[in-house]
Each structure stands twice: as structure tokens, then as C-alpha cells.
Amino acid sequence: MCEALIREGVEVMFGLPGGAIMPFYHAMWEYRDKLRHILCRHEQGAGHAAEGYARSTGRIGVCIGTSGPGVTNLVTPIADAMMDSTPLLAICGQVGSHVLGKDAFQETDITGITMPITKHNYLVKRAEDLPYVFKEAIHIATTGRPGPVLIDITKDAMQKSIVPNWDVKLNLPGYKPNYHGNRKQIREALRLLAHSQKPLIIVGNGIIQAKASEELRTFAERMGIPVLTTLHGIGALPENHPLNIGMPGMHGWVHANRAIQECDVLLNIGSRFDDRVTGKAGTFAPHAKVIHVDIDPAEIGKNVKVAVPIVGDARNVLKALLEDMPAQEELAALHSNASDWMEHIREMQDQHQGKQQYVNRAKTRNMTLPPHDVYAELSASLNLRGEYHVVTDVGQHQMWAAQLLDYNHGPRTLITSGGAGTMGFAVPASLGVAVANPDHIVWAICGDGGFQMTNQEMATIMQEKITNIKVAVINNGYLGMVRQWQELFENKRYSGTPLTGPDFVKLAEAYGWKGIRVERSEDVRAAIEEANNTNGPVLIDFRVEREVNVFPMVPQNKSIGEMLITDGD
Incomplete structure (x- = not known):
């Protein structure tokens, strides 16, 4: 297990030992110069620490728990990683295979519990399977739309002596993430944008996961289109960039939400149109033809009707958009429209924002x-x-x-x-x-x-x-x-x-x-x-003062065009 992690580039793990996982910790001692183990005070802390490691680097975060309450304490960070597309590997000890299903001490069916909140999970009963399982698990966690993967390993599998076979090749016929968007759809997206009067780009975590910030900046600048960043998209385009108009959604800015409600073409890259962004989904961007770029096809059309679906990696799709972009003279009308459109958005911003203004x-x-x-x-x-x-x-x-x-x-x-x-x-x-x-x-x-x-x-x-x-x-x-x-x-x-x-x-x-x-x-x-x-x-x-509120705010089941701006609304 230690060797498998090292071969996949893992350097740091966060965990807490216990009975079923003790053989792994016994082996760790010999690898302490190559694998740093950080002893957390609670497994939930270990899971969130692994998430923080992964979110700040783009690399996989690794957390460890023992059977029973140890692994159930990892459920919250695993669910968190699933929702936020964080590459996470949870390694769990399990009771011996001879007592599985017999309510042994600290036995919990963690693969059953976490099935809905992992990209994939494994129950390993044979030591011979570990080299392949670790390689496949990390591959699944870090490719396509990233997410958590769990490996549950029986104690007897960890106690067995074998000569591992490291010459393993992945065999995943049903798992083929599409990294390159359909070129015809990409050209249709460009056509819609080039002929729009009020275009808008909204970007989310997918831009950051794909390391596509530079491509985003180049594309937005060449097209002259205003950019919104969701909560998880913050930082994808610096907030002092002249095309960045801020965060939309439940606690987004009034001018940002009103721009969405007025726009005629909306390009979403790497954001899943979650309810905190859309408000009442049926009223979201009512005048817009929506272009949605996402590496997970299940997200496209799930919450918002889409005119042009593009399944692919955000960076690759942006590169293709840049390659197929019309000549600058053909974009002259778009730039003129976008300039007037941005001026209108900034006027709304001047009227409504002032970052300190929303507190009474x-x-x-x-x-x-x-x-x-x-x-x-x-x-x-x-x-x-x-x-x-x-x-x-x-x-x-x-x-x-x-x-x-x-x-x-x-x-x-x-x-x-x-x-x-x-x-x-x-x-x-x-x-x-x-x-x-x-x-x-x-x-x-x-x-x-x-x-x-x-x-x-x-x-x-x-x-x-x-x-x-x-x-x-x-x-x-x-x-x-x-x-x-x-x-x-x-x-x-x-x-x-x-x-x-x-x-x-x-x-x-x-x-x-x-x-x-x-x-x-x-x-x-x-x-x-x-x-x-x-x-x-x-x-x-x-x-701080005890009863200060966060404004603006979209009430439950309301359109993002219906915002509370201060206590007096």
C-alpha cells in the first residue's frame, strides 16, 4: 500500500490509526522518509485536511481511517469532496474477511454507506489486488470530473505476505472521459456569441480544476465579453480585471444577477448551475441562449435548458474556441455591442454595489x-x-x-x-x-x-x-x-x-x-x-456586532432578479 502510493506520487497523508488499519501503520514506519503522515485529532479533520491539500494543489488528497466509527467519521468530508469535485482517496481498514457480515467489533459496511457519495469504491479482500486497485482508484479520482474514491481493505489482506506485481495496466472500458469538445458545437457557440447583443460568460470550479485561467483571460479579452465567477470560480479571473463583474447568485451582486437576467447569450464554463447560482431555475436567464461547457455530461441540461451542449475539459474547449475564433474584423460588431453592454452593467454596479453599501x-x-x-x-x-x-x-x-x-x-x-x-x-x-x-x-x-x-x-x-x-x-x-x-x-x-x-x-x-x-x-x-x-x-x-445580515440576498424560491438589498427591503 505504501509503495503503491509512492508510485502514484503521493507524499502526504492525513489520518488516525485503529485496530483494523494497524498493519498499514506498521508498514508506514519504514516509509516515514518518503510518506509524511499527519496525525489528526478526528477523522473528519483528516478528510477536510486532505481536501484542503487537494484543492490548493490540484493533486490527490489522501485520508485514512480505521473500521467502524473511524470510517463513518470520514463520510462528511467524502460527501463534501463529491459535491465540490475534489480528488480524494480515502483508505479504510476493515475487519477480517472471515467475519465480514457477522457484526464483528467495529464492522461497518462503508462501501455501502459511501456508494452514493463516491466516484467509485472498493472492498479489497486479497493482497494481490492492491497494486491494481490503488492505481485505478487514483486514476479515477483525478481524471474526468475529479472526486472521491474509497478503498476498504480487510485486515487479513493487509497482513498477508506477497510479492506484488507492479506491471499492471488499467482496464476501464466503461470509463472514458471526453476531454475534447465537439468541434461543430464549439463553432456554433462562437457563432451565437459573435452575433449577440448582450453576451455573458459565467465560470466555475471547472476552470480552476482544468488550470484554464490563462485561456479564459485570453478568450474573454479577445471577445470583450464580461465574466462572472461563481463562489468556486473566484480567482479564475482576477477581480481587478476590467472584464470581471463579480459573483452571481443568492448572495451575489445585484448588477451581476441583473446582467444574467438581461443577457441574450450565456456561456457557462465549468459551473454546474446549482440552485445557489440560479435561484428559481425556471426564471434564470430568461432571454438567453445557453452554452454549457462541462466535463461531466450529466450536468448539462440538468438544471437549466441548454441550446449548445459541449462536453469536454474547460482548458481544451477554450483552446478550441480560441483556434476557431472569427477574425477581428468579423468581431467588430460584437466588440461594439459588448462595450455598450459592459457600460450598462457598470452603470448598474455604480448604482447598486459599493461593497460596504449592503450593510445598513x-x-x-x-x-x-x-x-x-x-x-x-x-x-x-x-x-x-x-x-x-x-x-x-x-x-x-x-x-x-x-x-x-x-x-x-x-x-x-x-x-x-x-x-x-x-x-x-x-x-x-x-x-x-x-x-x-x-x-x-x-x-x-x-x-x-x-x-x-x-x-x-x-x-x-x-x-x-x-x-x-x-x-x-x-x-x-x-x-x-x-x-x-x-x-x-x-x-x-x-x-x-x-x-x-x-x-x-x-x-x-x-x-x-x-x-x-x-x-x-x-x-x-x-x-x-x-x-x-x-x-x-x-x-x-x-x-463583531451580533445581528448584522449578509446582503444582497435572494429569498428561497425567488428569481435572482428579486433580491433583498438591505434590512429595509
Whole structure:
């Protein structure tokens, strides 16, 4: 197993040992100079750390758990990886094959449990099968649309002595991802774009997974078409690029959503039209002919009617679009239309955006620490530094991080849990990001709710002597996003959302971290500078105003054209 991982280029694993997986850990000792094992405090933390490693590098992340509760604790990160197309390998110990199906101690049918949330999974009972299974599993996890693969291995298979056969060739007749889009469809897409009055490009995680940022920039610039980036597409085109008009969707910008509702041709590359982007799907982009580029054919037409489907890798399709692009003189009309169209979008932006505008200033004037002030200082600090990653948990703080931080330094700078919306993601995921990028500063932004789910991985960070992680807790004493919905739609019935916690500064110090508490806006900058200049992990407890809401916001079952803009709407 160790040799198989090394042969596939694996260098780091995150895990927790136990009875059924002990033979693997016994073998690891001999490979400790080639395979770095990071002992996490909980298997969920190990899974999220492997996700962070994978999301920040594009390489496979590896997590390990023992049978029973060990592997069931990996279910949440496996589901998260499935929703966010993250290449993940989960290695699980299983009870001996002679007691399978007999309710042996710590036996759990993990292949059955994870069948709906993995690209593929295996139950291995023979040591002879391991070389092929590992090779195939990593191939499946990292090709096509990436995703999680699980290998469950019985303890007796791990205890058997064999001479492995490494001369194995993959045999996957039913698995042939299409990397090159249909050329006829590509030319039809170009024809629609060239004759449009109000063209728009929306890009998602597929651009980042395919390493297609440069091709995207070149294509958008040559065509002159405005670009929207989804939550997972942030960074695919720098936010200070003149063609980037921001994030659409439930908490996207008003001008971005209205542009979608007005456009006549919409080119979607590597975004799956999820409900947080579309709002009520039947009302999404009502005037547009939709071109959808995705490597997963199951996503095309699933949520939004498509005029031109293109199945392929985002980078290869963009290269083909560039190769078949009409001559510049033929694009003159498009450039003229696109210029007028962009001017119209910017007018809407001037009217509605102003990044601080969506918090009711009359309401916040007397606040000692509005959350927006934290993000303004953090954004300025990060963009001065350049080499950074932001990892967020899920909730209000996540949406503020997407809205209010300026991501001008390329892809993979924002790493967050999107499809599954997993609270507790940020601290362990930041561990994986920091291991993969030791020269970059890594800011984990958490709410006080999600932070209390997985903060035990602070001990892992100390044990591993990781110094480049800084944690910002946006502490408002609530499960904030749920409370916001209760305020706006449930007559302020705050059922199950007021939240207490320990003294986070003392908690940080107990783990050996530096802890800082900030309660006033005028102290934010100094605290962030102190954290950045500290050679070691730092936690800042930002005691923000308790009842500030995230705006804009699309209510449930509403069109993205029907947005709440402030508390007064």
C-alpha cells in the first residue's frame, strides 16, 4: 500500500490509526522518509485536511481511517469532496474477511454507506489486488470530473505476505472521459456569441480544476465579453480585471444577477448551475441562449435548458474556441455591442454595489465592530502580501469573505465548502493548505459555530510545527446565517441559534497558539498585522456586532432578479 502510493506520487497523508488499519501503520514506519503522515485529532479533520491539500494543489488528497466509527467519521468530508469535485482517496481498514457480515467489533459496511457519495469504491479482500486497485482508484479520482474514491481493505489482506506485481495496466472500458469538445458545437457557440447583443460568460470550479485561467483571460479579452465567477470560480479571473463583474447568485451582486437576467447569450464554463447560482431555475436567464461547457455530461441540461451542449475539459474547449475564433474584423460588431453592454452593467454596479453599501449604515453607525470592517482590513493586508490562501467555513462569514475580499492573485486563493456547505471545514482544511503551501500565509475564516466543531485540529497544527496558519473567528454569538433567515422570514423566532462558547483567546493559548481579542474597529488593522508578523499560528477572536445580515440576498424560491438589498427591503 505504501509503495503503491509512492508510485502514484503521493507524499502526504492525513489520518488516525485503529485496530483494523494497524498493519498499514506498521508498514508506514519504514516509509516515514518518503510518506509524511499527519496525525489528526478526528477523522473528519483528516478528510477536510486532505481536501484542503487537494484543492490548493490540484493533486490527490489522501485520508485514512480505521473500521467502524473511524470510517463513518470520514463520510462528511467524502460527501463534501463529491459535491465540490475534489480528488480524494480515502483508505479504510476493515475487519477480517472471515467475519465480514457477522457484526464483528467495529464492522461497518462503508462501501455501502459511501456508494452514493463516491466516484467509485472498493472492498479489497486479497493482497494481490492492491497494486491494481490503488492505481485505478487514483486514476479515477483525478481524471474526468475529479472526486472521491474509497478503498476498504480487510485486515487479513493487509497482513498477508506477497510479492506484488507492479506491471499492471488499467482496464476501464466503461470509463472514458471526453476531454475534447465537439468541434461543430464549439463553432456554433462562437457563432451565437459573435452575433449577440448582450453576451455573458459565467465560470466555475471547472476552470480552476482544468488550470484554464490563462485561456479564459485570453478568450474573454479577445471577445470583450464580461465574466462572472461563481463562489468556486473566484480567482479564475482576477477581480481587478476590467472584464470581471463579480459573483452571481443568492448572495451575489445585484448588477451581476441583473446582467444574467438581461443577457441574450450565456456561456457557462465549468459551473454546474446549482440552485445557489440560479435561484428559481425556471426564471434564470430568461432571454438567453445557453452554452454549457462541462466535463461531466450529466450536468448539462440538468438544471437549466441548454441550446449548445459541449462536453469536454474547460482548458481544451477554450483552446478550441480560441483556434476557431472569427477574425477581428468579423468581431467588430460584437466588440461594439459588448462595450455598450459592459457600460450598462457598470452603470448598474455604480448604482447598486459599493461593497460596504449592503450593510445598513444607519444601523451600524454606532457599532463598535461591524464585520465589514474586519474584511476591509484583511483584504488590504492580503493584497499587499500577494501569496496567500483564504479558507472559509460556512455561513455569513463565508459570504462576506466571497463578497468583500478582493481576489486578485490567481486561482486557488479561496478554498471553501460549497455544494455540501460543511460547517467545521475551515480549520482542518487550512491545515492541508498550509502543508501544501508552506511559503504562503493561510487565513482560515470561521464563524464561532463552525469553529467549535473542529478546532481540535489546532493541536495537530502545533504538533506538526506549522507556522503559517492564522484563524479569524467572526464571533457574533449566533449560528449567524440561520439567525438571519429567522429574522427576515420567521418573525425573529431565534430557535436554536443563540450560541455560547469558551474564551477563544484562552483556548488558543492552551493549544500553544497566540490569541488576540478584537472588539473595536480601530484595533483590527494592528491585530491583523501582528498575526501576519508572528512566526507561528495565531487566532484572532473578532467580537463583531451580533445581528448584522449578509446582503444582497435572494429569498428561497425567488428569481435572482428579486433580491433583498438591505434590512429595509
